Amino acid sequence: MYTLKKSLGQHFLRDENICRKIVSALQEYPFDRLLEVGPGGGALTKYLLELEGIDFKAVELDMEKVEYLERTYPSIKGKLIHRSFLEIDPPFDQPFTVVGNFPYNISTQILFKVLDWGEQVEAVIGMFQKEVAQRVAAASGNKVYGVMSVLVQAFYRVEYLFDVPPGCFNPPPKVMSGVIRLLPRKDIPVMRSRKAFTLLVKTAFNQRRKTLRNAVRGLFPPEILADEFFNQRAEQLTVEQFAELTFKMNG
Template sequence: MERVRAKKHLGQHFLTDLGIAEKIAKSVTGHQEVRQVLEIGPGMGVLTDFLLEENWDLFLVDIDKESIAYLHKKYPQLGDHIIDADFLQFDFSKVIEGEYIIAGNFPYNISSQIFFKVLAERNKVIEVVCMLQKEVAKRIASPHGNKDYGILSVLLQAYYDIEYLFTVPPTVFDPPPKVDSGVIRLKRNDVKVLDCNEKLFFRVVKQGFSTRRKTLRNALKSMGLSDEMKQDPILDKRAEQLSVSSFISLTNKLEASWKK
C-alpha cells in the first residue's frame, strides 16, 4: 500500500519507531472490565498494530480521508470501528457504549482542545495514554507551585491521576517536529463530583490563570469580590500556587460570600 502523506495543516507527524509505538501501547493499562480503546489520529497504524496485539476492542478515528482509506485497506477486520470524523465534533456515544480508553499520537495543534473534550466526557473516559508536545505534556502533569502548572493541570488533575512517562525525540517522526514530544498517562480517579459548584470551579480556575503573574485578588476582580472576600489571605497567592483542593476551597468561599 502507498504511504499516507503527512499533512501540515492537520499537524501530522507520523511515528516511525516501532519500539516507541510498542512502549506506548503497553502503557495502556485500563481496567479488566473495560476493553474499548479509541485511538485518535492513527495515520498509518504504527501504534494501531501494537494496540491490536494487546487484544483491545479497538476503534480508530481520523479526520484525514487519505488515512481513513489506508486504514480500511490495512485493517478490513475493523469495519465500522474505523470512524471518518473530527474527534472534537463527533458524538462517540453513537458507536461506543459505556466507558472507554483514549490513546494516540495527538496532533500538536489541537491537543488542548482534545483534553477539554476529555473533561466533558470524564465519566466515560477512564484512561488516556497519549503523545503530545513535551511542553504541554509537562504542563498537564505539573504539580502546583511549578511555573508549568496551568488551567489544564488543575482541571485534569481534579478528575485524573497523571503521570509523565517518557520523552520522545523529533528524529523518530516523519516529518520530524521542531520540538521533543512527551508521553503521559491519565487514569480516572474516584472523584465523581467535586465538593463544590463544578461550573463555578471551572470559571474560577480559568479566570485565576488569565493574568497568572498577578495575585488572585487582582485576577478575580471581575467576579465581584465582596469586601469580606477581598480580605481572605488565599487571594494573596497566585493561581499557580493553589492545589486542586485549594481551588475547590476558593470556589466554595466565593459562592458563600455572594450569598451573604
C-alpha cells in the same frame, strides 16, 4: 503510500520501540473498549488491532488515511470513524480508554473534550508536545502549572511516562514529545460545581502575574477578598484549594 498534511498537525510515529512502549503502558490497566485518536499511518494501530477481546474503534479526519488504513489493515473495516475527534459523541455506551499520538495543533482541545466526557473515560494514554505534557502533569508552584494542569488534575491522576525524541517521527517535529497517562481520581475534590470551578481557574490564571485578589476580583464579595489568602498568585494554589474556594464565590 500517503501524504503528510501540515494543516492537520500530522507527525507520524515510525519508531516500533515507542509504539510497543505505549501499548505496554496501555495494558498495565485492564480495559474492554478502546478509542484511538488520529491513527494516521497506523504505526500504533497495527498493535492495537492485535489486542484480543477488545472492542476497538479509531477516529480519523483525513479521508486519505482512512482509505490507506482500510487497504493496509483489512481488520479495521467497520471500526473507523471518519470525523474530527472534537465533533464526535462518545463512541461507546460504556466506559472506554483513549489512546493516541495526538495531533499537536488540537492536543489541548482533545483534553478538554475528554474532560467533557467525564466518567465515561476510564484512562487516557496520549502523546503530546513535551511542553504540553509537562504542563498537564505540573504540580502547584511550578512555573508551567496553569489552567490545563488544574482542570485535568481535579479529575485525573496524571503520570508523565517517557520522552519521545523528534527522530521517532516522520516528519520529525521541531520539539520533543512526551507520553502521559491519565487515570480517574477516586477522590475528586468537592466543589460547588464544575462550571464554577472552571470559571474560577480560568479567571485566576488569565492574569497569572497579579495576586489572586486582583485576578478574581469580580467573582467574590469584598469581605472574602480581604482575606490574606488572596495575596497569593494562582500558581501557588493546589487543585483542592481552588475547589474549596468555589464555595465562597458570589452566588
